[in-house]
Amino acid sequence: MVYETGNETVDDALERVVAGEQLDRTDGIALLAQPVDALAAAGAAVRDHFGDGTVDACSIVNAKAGNCAEDCGFCAQSVHFDTGIDTYGFLGPEKILEAAKRAERDGAQRFGIVVAEKGVSKKNRPEEWEEVLESIRLVRDECDLEVDASLGILTEEEAAILAEEGINHYNHNIETSPRYFPEIVGSHSFEDRVETLEVAKAAGMDLCAGVILGMGETPTDRVEAAIALQDIGVSSLPVNVLNPVAGTPLAERGVEISTEEIVETVAVYKLLHPDARVRLTGGREVNLEPDEQHLPLEAGADGILTGDYLTTEGQSPGDDLEIVERAGLEPNMDTNEFDPEAVKARHSDATESSTDGTASTGAEPSDD
């Protein structure tokens, strides 16, 4: 395959990535200033060179919603903001299993149990901690899914237990660059987030950590977030785009992001993280037109969060399969063999929607 886009800066970077070199902050900033078409071609070339031509689908359940004591400015689940979302305590293993079975049937390869708070604490809430572990075991035993978790800040002991229970990826997003983070979150620090990722990694779990675009960050912030993730070492990099929820500080600020910025950032992230799945997650449906949904996949993305988010609805898994096909790619079926045509047919009548809170009903595009 010839890796050329016709743009000297992009082609030089592409050649170096394919040769095994890791690009740095200077490269990322120079790349982000290049035309979006050249970047998209390079992002796709990196994906095709290092990947298997598939798009990996994950799904999440919002296992405990709202009333979080933290003050993340994008998040509808913070107790500090009046967003009117449904709040509920831990759903319990059976409802989580129901959500996992639905995700499996819809073609997800991995399933994440997400709890909205700073951290599920074995010491302070031992009963809830045990329920989380029971849920993990149940899903692992009864579904063909990798089981992931997003439970907030972890101690070394908690991380060791989760790794022992078979958690595949631990998710803890860094949200944005180290510089911009304090303008978004006041109740904990960027370093707190990195520390938990290091604890999870040391315990043997793979890391899923990413960002939210469109929060008013600069292009340099976008690059610096990706460089921070290089230092941490992630195998899944979720790219959320802010879906502003009324009542949150970021909705009040009225920040915006263009399609071009989303596509070029995805492409540069793939160049900076050739070995990670760059995963399209929350907010894409509201920030991209229906006929633009496939563009980030054409620019090198190779993962998708399918179904609903934590407090907002996503599009149907059938629609997600269609945008994967439109980008000329195939769904990953490593863990869960399913029939894509059956998924599309099942969702075409749009009658199957969850109202019991077991499919994540998030309002913010991100998770913990």
Ligand code: SF4
């Ligand atoms: S992102 Fe997580 S930690 Fe921050 S307010 Fe929302 S639920 Fe709490």
